[in-house]
Amino acid sequence: MPYTADRPDPAPSAEELRRRIPGWGADLDPADRPSYPKERDDVVTGAHWVLPERQQEREPRERSIEHGMLTPVFGTAQPLHGPAGAIRRYAYERYSEARAAHWLLLMLGDRVDSALSGLQAVPSRGPAALVGGTGLIKQLRSGRMLQPRDPRRADNAHVWMDPLVLAAPWLAGAWITWRVVRGVRRRR
């Protein structure tokens, strides 16, 4: 049959839905919903200032170059430091958020940060520093370790990839080191 103007899947009546679903239709009127209209100027915010006071910038704080200034309030967790910090600072100072390079450099900074912090922890915590925190050790100790192919796992299709994702930075680092060492030896 050709498609017609009628709904092919008419809904049950409002009475039936009200009976079956607690609160059905309580917000039926679109004009009486908290997010309508999207922009409105009558939302009470609790603010009692026109311009917020500025938070003190105790050390140089990176910012997006799409901002005209450092925002009056900003997070102070984990300030930039070390090689990862240098990569991140370059990403912020050189590229806007519109550029893929901005985000890809930040991702590179994340991987460098992760690798260096793992290596730094090895002297004090041993090789476990490189794998600790995944939840696996606790599960192994508790005897509740579940098989990677446990049919109840939601991530079965790609769980095999996770060790590769974790190992990739180490493998890449080992490969680069090997290439550098080999290059130096050959030059001699």
Next chain:
Amino acid sequence: MRAMVYRGPYRVAVEDKPDPVIEHPNDAIVRVELAAICGSDLHLYHGLLPDTRIGHTFGHEFIGRVEQVGSSVQNVKPGDRVMVPFHISCGTCFFCSRGLLSNCHNVNANATAAGAIYGYSHTAGGYDGGQAELVRVPFADVGPMIIPDWLHDEDALMLTDAFATGYFGAQLGDVAEGDTVVVLGAGPVGLAAARSAWLLGAGRVIVVDHVDHRLRKAAEFAYAETYNFTQYPDIVALLKETTGHLGADVVIDAVGAEADGSLLQHITGAKLKLQGGSPVALNWAIDAARKGGNISVLGAYGPIFSAVKFGDAVNKGLTIRANQAPVRRQWPRLLEHIRAGHISPRDMISHRIPLEDIAEGYHLMSTKLDDCTKVVLTPPAA
């Protein structure tokens, strides 16, 4: 203080950290009593969001007791028990003054494309989050609300993000009386969106996922029809068939960056990070919506490009709406709904564990093992 600490992809721990301090006259320090792991925390956990720094404390869903306030704070005082929205808002910038409280321009120095979110990387402002004993709460006069005596703590916790976001998402979909609403994803936000669609007058609510226990939850909690997409050769064709081959009036993407359903998309998006996430759910939403229909995007995606089927969205005349939820705008009505017995957000919670077991909590949430839907954490001092 004890706090969850990010050590790298798939690696989190609880460690000692310095207590947060007042850094601005309108700051407060809140002692966390309950926190939760959000599905979107998994994107951080899996190393998907740029500028997630080692040592960062996650957690944007928390309630607690005000411990200390800055000199200009008027609306809360030490001892008050507060629920805190996941986003930080100044209350007076161009966006806040128009009610877009989750899009504040005065709090995220690192990005203009996002507001600030507690414990959600430096891309979201670089604020440590609430999976800790103490947390710094900027603009304490704008965000936190004193928890009413009658409200259950776990309901308050679920209103700080998950349920408020689902409720907001149903509104973004502009659900009208009798509409057929498809919700992709049966995590906490999807459950809340499905439940909320009925409040807005939906005539039919369908939830799609691939985790059976979550679909059972969707049937119980949200009174939804459910489909496990792994059991059908083509979920979009099935959704078309079940809607008389027209498609759904409203489709809500409550999945985001780590969607399953296409191994290629998952590998390139979630594993190799070559996309801002795996846009499978978004593409299914575009395909499953009827012409002229609405798509509401609640799923979190990364800031780089994703392979989205935009041509189909244009040809079908779809309206696509998206945002982080301006949480405080939702609270008065949601409190009415809880009080009237329409909703019980805490029924979404599946696990309650000590903060010290955070690694296992993330592992459970990530694998969805042990029928995990929502993990609530209790800090040692709470």
